[in-house]
Amino acid sequence: MKTSQLVEQILKKKSFLCIGLDVDLNKVPKHLLDKEDPIFEFNKAIIDATHHLAVAYKPNIAFYEAYGITGWTSLAKTIEYLNINYPEIFTIADAKRGDIGNTSTMYAKAFFEDLEFDSITIAPYMGKDSVEPFLAFEDKHTIVLALTSNQGAFDFQTKNTEGKELYKQVLEISKSWENSENLMYVVGATKAEYFSEIRKIVPDSFLLVPGVGAQGGNLKDVCTYGLNDQIGLLINSSRGIIYASDTKDYAAAAAAKALELQKEMEVILEKR
Numbered sequence: 001m002k003t004s005q006l007v008e009q010i011l012k013k014k015s016f017l018c019i020g021l022d023v024d025l026n027k028v029p030k031h032l033l034d035k036e037d038p039i040f041e042f043n044k045a046i047i048d049a050t051h052h053l054a055v056a057y058k059p060n061i062a063f064y065e066a067y068g069i070t071g072w073t074s075l076a077k078t079i080e081y082l083n084i085n086y087p088e089i090f091t092i093a094d095a096k097r098g099d100i101g102n103t104s105t106m107y108a109k110a111f112f113e114d115l116e117f118d119s120i121t122i123a124p125y126m127g128k129d130s131v132e133p134f135l136a137f138e139d140k141h142t143i144v145l146a147l148t149s150n151q152g153a154f155d156f157q158t159k160n161t162e163g164k165e166l167y168k169q170v171l172e173i174s175k176s177w178e179n180s181e182n183l184m185y186v187v188g189a190t191k192a193e194y195f196s197e198i199r200k201i202v203p204d205s206f207l208l209v210p211g212v213g214a215q216g217g218n219l220k221d222v223c224t225y226g227l228n229d230q231i232g233l234l235i236n237s238s239r240g241i242i243y244a245s246d247t248k249d250y251a252a253a254a255a256a257k258a259l260e261l262q263k264e265m266e267v268i269l270e271k272r
Helices: 003-013 030-034 038-050 068-085 101-114 128-135 166-174 189-201 219-226 250-271
Strands: 017-020 056-058 090-097 119-122 141-147 183-187 207-209 233-237
Touching: 017 090, 017 250, 030 038, 038 068, 038 250, 056 233, 068 090, 090 101, 101 119, 101 128, 119 128, 128 141, 141 166, 141 189, 166 183, 166 189, 183 189, 189 207, 189 219, 207 219, 219 233, 219 250, 233 250
Parallel strands: 017 056, 017 233, 056 090, 090 119, 119 141, 141 183, 183 207, 207 233
Antiparallel strands: none
């Protein structure tokens, strides 16, 4: 998917909401456990109830790998369902891959060609030759971890080396990589005070922003410092939406939570 198509969808839906499909069978409504594929049934209901409010869905791959081949099958069915029924939706494989070149190429083939995701999250620690294989795929996006929302982010990402924080160096160096126009970046909502500095380095890039809601991030603060001329933000919410209820009304409850965020986004966009 081209970035322009994503922007078009954002403006049409008045939303830049991404919903994380992090399915834990210990948390889904108990009646689904009797289904042949409870993970897919859960995802399908959430998607059908919220697709008009969200512009992206982000399955965290660990939540599928944990269930072995059945989890992987559920993931494939979920993405196929999205691609067939809601092709305007931007899909993100939250896989946090990152390895030497040949291995990265195989990861890219798995997620971009086999599963047909639009994008994938990547850990950039191994540098240029571990990321460029993902960037080589046309109309696919590579979302680099820049400044994450977890407490451990301060262990390395904000360390000052040679007068500049490491996350800033990652942002700056990544712009020199081949096909860097296909880069997006993960920036945690709990680090809202950093957004103005990040926008000085990557003013035009999309930022995937986890941490709004359950992790304590503030949507208004993120938008104040993070919005650009093309919106440039995908705000992710996972647990706060998909686990709004653990009874048979779970899809409707998820839609209600998604609507709350979408309405906040609509007000923010109108004020722009």
